[in-house]
Amino acid sequence: MGEVMPLVRRPKRVKTGPNSYQNYNSKGQQTSTTLKINGGTYTAKRNGGVKQTYNLGNGYSSVTETKPPRKMPKPKKFKPPKTVRLSKGGKSGDADLLALIAWIFAALFFVVRGLFLGLAYVIRKIAKK
Incomplete structure (x- = not known):
């Protein structure tokens, strides 16, 4: 067939x-x-x-x-650039997390600095005796 x-x-x-x-x-x-x-x-x-x-x-x-008239493309609506917010509608975002980590490191830095300064002070006092 x-x-x-x-x-x-x-x-x-x-x-x-x-x-x-x-x-x-x-x-x-x-x-x-x-x-x-x-x-x-x-x-x-x-x-x-x-x-x-x-x-x-x-x-x-x-x-x-x-020839037929060209079809002009429709102009796109202007969208303003998005701004980074620290919190989105009450929810914790990435920026909030980064700020929290930065505060923790700053606090640790001052605690460790205070310990070293205190230790240095104690060592000086012992050395003078």
């Missing part, structure tokens, strides 16, 4: 009036609308562009195409 080929439609051009057509692609989606007026052909494309074709005779034709 052979493989089953998927059904693919041929691109179509459907006449909708005496001088107008609708063009469809192989998926059945409308791609453009064509209108013939005064020897010129105007094709309005689905993306918003327009193509004008004029037959100049002797095998020459003039083609001008306008």
Whole structure:
């Protein structure tokens, strides 16, 4: 048995009036609308562009195409930079923890310094005797 080929439609051009057509692609989606007026052909494309074709005779034709307007990106809303707070809504944060550790080290430093100064004082007193 052979493989089953998927059904693919041929691109179509459907006449909708005496001088107008609708063009469809192989998926059945409308791609453009064509209108013939005064020897010129105007094709309005689905993306918003327009193509004008004029037959100049002797095998020459003039083609001008306008592109659709560019979509401008939406400006992003300004968000101010986040500030570091010592506490977030009553909860202890990282900054609070660091401050606590700093206070502990400062207290230990002064306690140890006091012990050494006291010990040095006692040693001096003993040495004088």
